[in-house]
Amino acid sequence: MILYEYPFNERIRTYLRLEHLFRRLGQLVPRETPLDHHYALTTLFEVMDVAARADLKSDVLKDLEKQKQALNGYRGNPAISEAALDEVVARLDACFSALNQQPGKAGHALTENEWLMSIRSRAVIPGGTCEFDLPAYYAWQHKDADTRRHDLQQWATTLAPLAESIHLLLRMLRDSGAPQKVMAVGGQFQQNLPQGRSFQLLRLRIDPALDLIPEISGNRLIVSVRLMRQEADGRLQAGGDDAPLEMTLCA
Template sequence: MITYEYPFNERIRTLLRLEDLYEKFAFFLHQEHPWQHHVALSTIFEMLEVAGRADLKSDLLQELERQKQTLLGFKSNPNVESGRLDAVLSEVDRCSTALMSAQGKTGQNVRDNEWLMSIRGRTIIPGGACEFDLPSYYAWQHRTPQQRFDDISGWFAPLLPLFEAISLVLRLLRESGRTMSAAAAGGSFQQMLQGKVYQMLRLSIDESLGAIPEISANKYMLWVRFTMQDGDMKPKSLESDVPFELTLCNF
């Protein structure tokens, strides 16, 4: 199964983009080649661009507090597993405390590092990080993999509480939805939402079908049109029925 996610608002769209960047960063950080560590470092620069909104931290803190109050309301429910509930509440408290303790603007430690900013400025230019442009960076790339790993990890460390909070908020959001089976007749599916506000849509489909969903939605209606790619990778409308699983998520 392939799962596609569609954000209903800009806030969730930003969180999903940052989550995607963090996953790529973590992958390349744990490789050993200098080129792979170059991608990890460049991804930090991308994170700073996306996370530049000044209210992102406060948004996450407010959301974590709201989730905490909602979860506390389940304390008296005998049908709720108390051990699991306490574990989630503890995780919410830990993420909130770490995020509140993070000082200054997101990524300010990177912005204050002139050497890193010189690299950031050159990476914007295609081929701009060659050894003749950045000899000090070229020398750094010849350090041992462990030294480069430690350096990059240290530069990223102040950003970690933000990404742990993002991970928790998105996990709680994904777990809030109920999955239902659906089918797109003739490759097209519509569902009225009656004005109910959702944060995210998750659509899972059998990979072997080769169907690709094109999703659009607002608070009134959801529309999914399925296509497939031809040999030139151009989209071609599907006219057959397409079964899939649909999850609408909302806090």
């Protein structure tokens, strides 16, 4: 099954973008080749760009505290394991403390590294990191893989508190929803959302054998899915067949 996720607000959209970048970084850093490590470095710069939003850090801290307060409300409930509750609350506390202790925005410490910032300013230019533009960077790419990997891990460490916080928040958000089987009739599905609940994320699973691509739209009142089929020339055309979907609404 292919999983598609659709955020209902800008905050979750930013979290998902950062999670995507952190996953890519986690795959690229352990590799060996200079090209992989070049893209690991440009991914670091992308994280810094996304995390440059002034209120991102405060949003993450507020969400961590909100989740902690919600979990503490379950204390004394006989259906809830106190040990499991303590473990999750401890993780929330650890993420909150680590992120709160970092000065400024995520990756702020990296902005003080003039060499990295010279690469960052050239990386946005097509072909801007050639050896004649950045000979010092070219020399770094010729160092052994262990040296490059150590440098990348050291630079990425400054972003670790943000990465761990977002990973935990998104995992808890995803766990809040229960999947339901629905049917897209004639390639269309629409559902009114329950009043009084504020959903933040839609998760949609679809069988890849159907060869259909969902176009999702939604707000706090309604969610709509239109199934499309990609033609040989790359254009998307509406798929008119009935198709089963698995949908999860996460609040």
